[in-house]
Amino acid sequence: MSDRFSFALGATDGKARTGVISTPRGEIRTPAFMPVGTAATVKAMLPESVRATGADILLGNTYHLMLRPTAERIDRLGGLHRFMNWDRPILTDSGGFQVMSLAGLRKLTERGVTFKSHIDGSRHELTPERSMEIQRLLGSDIVMCFDECPALPADRTRIAESMRLSMRWAERSREAFGDRPGHALFGIQQGGLEEDLRAESAAALRGIGFDGYAVGGLAVGEGQAAMFGCLDFAPAQLPEDKPRYLMGVGKPDDIVGAVARGIDMMDCVLPSRSGRTGQVFTRHGVLNIKNARHQDDPRPLDEKCGCPACRNYSRAYLHHVFRSQEIISSMLLTWHNLYYCQELMQGMRDAIAAESFAAWQAAFHAARAEGDI
Numbered sequence: 351m352s353d354r355f356s357f358a359l360g361a362t363d364g365k366a367r368t369g370v371i372s373t374p375r376g377e378i379r380t381p382a383f384m385p386v387g388t389a390a391t392v393k394a395m396l397p398e399s400v401r402a403t404g405a406d407i408l409l410g411n412t413y414h415l416m417l418r419p420t421a422e423r424i425d426r427l428g429g430l431h432r433f434m435n436w437d438r439p440i441l442t443d444s445g446g447f448q449v450m451s452l453a454g455l456r457k458l459t460e461r462g463v464t465f466k467s468h469i470d471g472s473r474h475e476l477t478p479e480r481s482m483e484i485q486r487l488l489g490s491d492i493v494m495c496f497d498e499c500p501a502l503p504a505d506r507t508r509i510a511e512s513m514r515l516s517m518r519w520a521e522r523s524r525e526a527f528g529d530r531p532g533h534a535l536f537g538i539q540q541g542g543l544e545e546d547l548r549a550e551s552a553a554a555l556r557g558i559g560f561d562g563y564a565v566g567g568l569a570v571g572e573g574q575a576a577m578f579g580c581l582d583f584a585p586a587q588l589p590e591d592k593p594r595y596l597m598g599v600g601k602p603d604d605i606v607g608a609v610a611r612g613i614d615m616m617d618c619v620l621p622s623r624s625g626r627t628g629q630v631f632t633r634h635g636v637l638n639i640k641n642a643r644h645q646d647d648p649r650p651l652d653e654k655c656g657c658p659a660c661r662n663y664s665r666a667y668l669h670h671v672f673r674s675q676e677i678i679s680s681m682l683l684t685w686h687n688l689y690y691c692q693e694l695m696q697g698m699r700d701a702i703a704a705e706s707f708a709a710w711q712a713a714f715h716a717a718r719a720e721g722d723i
């Protein structure tokens with residue numbers, strides 16, 4: 351344990367790298383995948399189960415928690431870690447992205463964003479200062495700057511104006527965050543798919559100075575090829591000695607491709623959300639447990655997986671409880687998908703350390719090409 355926040359680079363293999371983020375609440379092995387705990391819960395999972403999948407850190411959302419139960423109530427009750435019974439690191443997103451993707455009647459100005467709650471229609475405002483206050487009240491270990499993430503496709507002028515607004519908001523976020531030893535503030539690079547705008551954003555963020563740097567503005571409908579094209583240059587524009595966090599990503603092959611391009615941290619609702627919709631991540635690709643072909647299959651989802659679903663249940667059973675909409679279905683399939691993702695991260699950390707990441711990546715893709723789910 352450390353009383354301060356720090357990042358130590360470990361091994362590198364091409365652009366891929368391992369590292370350890372030290373925080374007062376524990377260490378984070380990178381490359382790291384963060385399960386999403388939007389409303390103070392990783393859906394269908396107990397916190398101890400999330401830890402048992404191998405997660406070192408989880409993500410919370412300013413937008414959702416400010417609306418319900420409010421940051422002030424969570425603060426009065428001892429903070430988000432106590433509230434949700436997770437004593438390891440928590441990273442919180444700053445709210446701007448969720449306002450643009452969820453809230454109604456939004457008004458964006460230089461000051462910030464006003465919006466109507468998607469829950470009860472009440473009116474709210476988020477500014478860099480208010481977002482920093484909310485994340486402080488929550489007790490977040492890694493705080494994200496308040497930014498604006500433009501929906502793609504967008505013209506270059508719109509992307510440039512939006513990025514420059516986010517850089518002014520990054521300055522205000524830094525100012526409002528203050529000096530909080532043991533807590534980190536991450537800047538968020540914007541600039542769409544434009545290399546020069548992303549370079550301008552990276553330079554602005556370096557000038558302000560952050561404990562980590564996120565690649566924002568991606569996984570917003572651009573598609574994997576365009577995202578990878580951007581990741582071929584964007585991570586290297588950010589400081590090498592700080593964690594690089596790709597927001598909102600992703601499917602297993604997105605995750606692998608991002609690590610190969612120098613990303614250290616990621617988060618995505620997909621593994622947990624897919625678990626609830628019967629989409630099971632396996633080494634050979636995605637298996638849909640709803641398919642009738644599983645109804646008599648006595649085999650586990652994956653005989654090499656150590657999760658409770660694979661150790662104790664057949665595909666036939668998992669097909670049955672999914673079809674029957676039994677709660678245990680979401681529990682077991684979410685656990686398996688999150689466990690699969692953490693095994694993927696551990697496999698990449700080991701391969702990078704052994705300087706065999708290229709071979710690992712080739713085997714990852716070959717197993718998916720084999721099919722035979």
Ligand SMILES: Nc1nc(=O)c2cc3nc(NCCN4CCCCC4)[nH]c3cc2[nH]1
Nearest residue numbers: 443444447499566567568569570597598620
């Ligand atoms: N503060 C902030 N800034 C961003 O630019 C950002 C960009 C993001 N891009 C995504 N993509 C999430 C895509 N996700 C895929 C699975 C289904 C739900 C949506 N999440 C993001 C969150 C973000 N948060």
Ligand SMILES: [Zn+2]
Nearest residue numbers: 655657660686
């Ligand atoms: Zn499993």
